[in-house]
Amino acid sequence: MTETKQPIIQIRNVSKRFGKVTAVDNVSLDILAGEFFVLLGPSGCGKTTLLRMIAGFEMPTEGQIIIDGQDMSLVPPNKRPVNMVFQSYAVFPHMNVTDNVGYGLRIAGVGKAEIRERVQEALELVKLGGFEDRMPDQMSGGQRQRVALARSLVMRPKVLLLDEPLSALDAKLRAQMQFELSELQEKVGITFVTVTHDQDEALSMACRIAVVNKGEIAQLAPPSDLYEYPANRFVADFVGSVNIFEGKLTLDEPDRAAVECPGLGKVYLNHGVTGPHGADVWVALRPEKIYLHVPGEGKAIRAAAQDAPEGHNLARGTIKGMSYLGDITLYEIQLEGGQMIRVSRPNLSRHDQEDFTWDDKVSMHWRADSPVVLLS
Amino acid sequence: MAGALQDWKLQKKPFVAIATAPVFWLILFFVAPMAIVWLYSFGQNAGPADIDISGTLDNYKRATEWLYLSIFLKSFAVAALTTLICLIVGFPVAMAITFAAPKWRPWMLLGIMLPFWTNLLIRTYALMALMGTNGYMNKGLGGLWEGASWFRTLVGMQPLEAWTPVQLLYNNFAVVLGLVYVHLPFMVLPLYSALDRLDKSLIEASLDLGAGHFKTFMKVVVPLAAPGIVAGVMITLIPALGAYLTPDLMGGTDSQMIANVIERQFKRANDWPFGAALSFLLIYAMFILIALQSMRANKVKEAR
Structure with missing residues (x-):
């Protein structure tokens, strides 16, 4: 170019x-x-x-x-x-x-x-x-x-x-x-x-x-x-699919921040946000940036993932909806707080879509640099 | 629904039942009288109310004499001129309606169609009142004349001589004007329907590619409105060719058209056979026009 x-x-x-x-x-x-x-x-x-x-x-x-x-x-x-x-x-x-x-x-x-x-x-x-x-x-x-x-x-x-x-x-x-x-x-x-x-x-x-x-x-x-x-x-x-949670900025330092979201719990970030303390903010989290696995047992569905790797955020919920799209499967998961979150999971092998089904209890985790904090 | 339509074509009985009444109507009130008049054209007067259908061609021979042929040609020329003026006046009108804001369009169309709801005779007399030597047109022109005269005295020149009303009525000009007035809606409506269907982005594309408004009009709008232009020309030319009332009321002694001659044969001259022959010559002329137009339409279709 x-x-x-x-x-x-x-x-x-x-x-x-x-x-x-x-x-x-x-x-x-x-x-x-x-x-x-x-x-x-x-x-x-x-x-x-x-x-x-x-x-x-x-x-x-x-x-x-x-x-x-x-x-x-x-x-x-x-x-x-x-x-x-x-x-x-x-x-x-x-x-x-x-x-x-x-x-x-x-x-x-x-x-x-x-x-x-x-x-x-x-x-x-x-x-x-x-x-x-x-x-x-x-x-x-x-x-x-x-x-x-x-x-x-x-x-x-x-x-x-x-x-x-x-x-x-x-x-x-x-x-x-x-x-x-x-x-x-x-x-x-x-x-x-x-x-x-x-x-x-x-x-x-x-x-x-x-x-x-x-x-x-x-x-x-x-x-x-x-x-x-x-x-x-x-x-x-508008651009892509996203989960948005409303929250309050409770911690904001140059190298880390935290947002308290009523629906999701505390979301940690490994970078600063530059927003006023206690301000109303929104956390945006893309469905494909959330890892999904069976809770508790530490049974890693994806090779690298344990229950929640060091520094990752963690949440739990129940699968309420599934759409199999071929290359990915889309899950609608109800969080413990009652709110819904969307998670997508690539079907890396032919049988991946069989790993989870309706009403399964699952845990989710995502990297501390995955969520985006939005001020407006 | 498609199935039902298919069955409709296959089931002969309901089709016949539906078709009988209109076909019967057409035969009784259109084909039969026309056939009688057609037969008259090959006959001669045998008494004041008696026609002997002898198979003679004398009526047609007489109808093609120069006296009548020249009236045919003149009628054609007047109708053609009327159509041309209608096209020139009607095209901008149709374009204005097409490009008007949607909320105004129905009202503008209503304005075009409103005269249809008034009797032709009344409209013609109204126009005559306007154009008479004491009508508003002459008064308006007189006012302008006096104004010009007053202006001349103002700048120190000799005033103009007194205004003499212009003879607007009872000549060929009046006939053409009257015919244009009556037939304009016939031209505007098909033009409007053709222009309305035209994708406006074609006009924008032409402008975008560097063409000005005139070139866009000539190279894009006119060719794509061609079916509407042809329809408008036919639908204006044919009735104008057979116009009777307008030349009768607004024309002078030299502006009679073929329909006036035909009328005279049936009434004053009481020569029905000759009137019938003239009528059928007019009908044949119209047939030829329509045939030419449909041949052209077929050619366009084949070329596609």
């Missing part, structure tokens, strides 16, 4: 209001040249509005969008150095593939020979060689999307905007396209800005992700930081 630190898009205090509804609320962020940037959020959070403002289809109510050093306030969509792949693909139904891909070049008045060459090149890039004369209604959704992609890439934009690019594809094709989009982005070196509500999509493709909630940026971070160091409950809950 070519990591140039130059921002290609600068969004400065941008707000967008539709009547009384604020879709985007005072957002500022920089998108760097050459990165794969993802706007992630639930539907209606304002992420698509933000993308459409970059494309020029919506005008900000307040604030400024600068693309490649140029203020875009008075620049209409057809004059912006960005191109967009629409959620519905918006492939022109009355034109064949060649005419669709060559549309922008014809408008720009590029010579015929060059159009032919560049269209061919773009079609090869998206693996659509041989489809030149097809009409859109003779193509599958995935193929139409490739046409839309080629039609934008052929313009050699500074930034390619993608609105929910994979939402209409089936699961297998989506996984493949995630891969191909990342590969394509590296190959062409164009900045990609993608909008999605699908966290898997965001985590697998992005260099950096901005999580958007209610028109504001909840957190802006690389995928692994977002997952392992969520900044607040919204991000922790």
Whole structure:
């Protein structure tokens, strides 16, 4: 990845209001040249509005969008150095593939020979060689999307905007396209800005992700930081699956901390939290970071684990629900305090899912650096 | 449900029971009278109320004489001009409705359809009242004229001579204007339904790829609205071709259309056979138009 630190898009205090509804609320962020940037959020959070403002289809109510050093306030969509792949693909139904891909070049008045060459090149890039004369209604959704992609890439934009690019594809094709989009982005070196509500999509493709909630940026971070160091409950809950317990900070020193959670007991951490003593905080714990085993007997289910290794947190409960998902099994466990906690366990051998069943008493333990303490 | 529909096709008896009444209706009140008129076109007057169907082609010979042929051609030209103006005026109207806020759309459509609920005769007379030499149009123009005259005196120039009302009615202009007024909804509604189905992101995609609004309109909106344009043209052209009331009331001596000639044969001239021949020539012309249009539609389908 070519990591140039130059921002290609600068969004400065941008707000967008539709009547009384604020879709985007005072957002500022920089998108760097050459990165794969993802706007992630639930539907209606304002992420698509933000993308459409970059494309020029919506005008900000307040604030400024600068693309490649140029203020875009008075620049209409057809004059912006960005191109967009629409959620519905918006492939022109009355034109064949060649005419669709060559549309922008014809408008720009590029010579015929060059159009032919560049269209061919773009079609090869998206693996659509041989489809030149097809009409859109003779193509599958995935193929139409490739046409839309080629039609934008052929313009050699500074930034390619993608609105929910994979939402209409089936699961297998989506996984493949995630891969191909990342590969394509590296190959062409164009900045990609993608909008999605699908966290898997965001985590697998992005260099950096901005999580958007209610028109504001909840957190802006690389995928692994977002997952392992969520900044607040919204991000922790939206990205991946998580157990959240409310508690009070009872101990906070530079190298250790403790949170007293009514539902879970005392949770120890091997690092400081920098929060006021006695403050209301939340402990977030990912299901896959909890080890599960038969209590008391010290019978280790997983080779390395004893009842509770030195420095681990411990909790006990009863299995109330199980979902076998093939690669992992998901357990719903009722803690002794009555609250539910979710634990996932990889099926490392073929018979792992038989180790536990409904109403089994189990103990759980997790490392002291696994929980994340959230202040908001 | 699908099963029931399948059975419906297989079970002949209920089908026949349902179909009999409308088929009978059609034969009795449409096919039979038309057949009689068609037979009349091959006959000649044998008395004031008596027609002898002799199989003569004289009526058709007479109908294709230049006098009548020229009226046919003129009717066609007037109808074509009406359709063209309806298209030019109707397209922006249809686009405005399509892109209006959803809460306004039903009201705008209602505005388009409202005239349908008023009798054509009343609408025509209302328009005539507006366009008469003492009507509001002339008064408005007169006001502008006097204003201009007053302005000239203000800047020290000679005032204009007194306003003489313009003859807006009883000419070809009035006929075309009246026909456009009557037929505009027929054009707007199919255009609206075609534009409404158009995926708006196609327009945005075109803008995004660098096309301005005009190029987007010509290269994306018009081609994709083509079925609506064809439907609107047909549904405007055919009734305009057979227009009777508007040229009769608003036209002058030189602006009669073929329907007026036909009416005269059936009434004042009492020459039913000749009127029938003219009528059928008009119907054949319309058939040809419809056939051409469906041939074109088939070609488009095959090309896909």
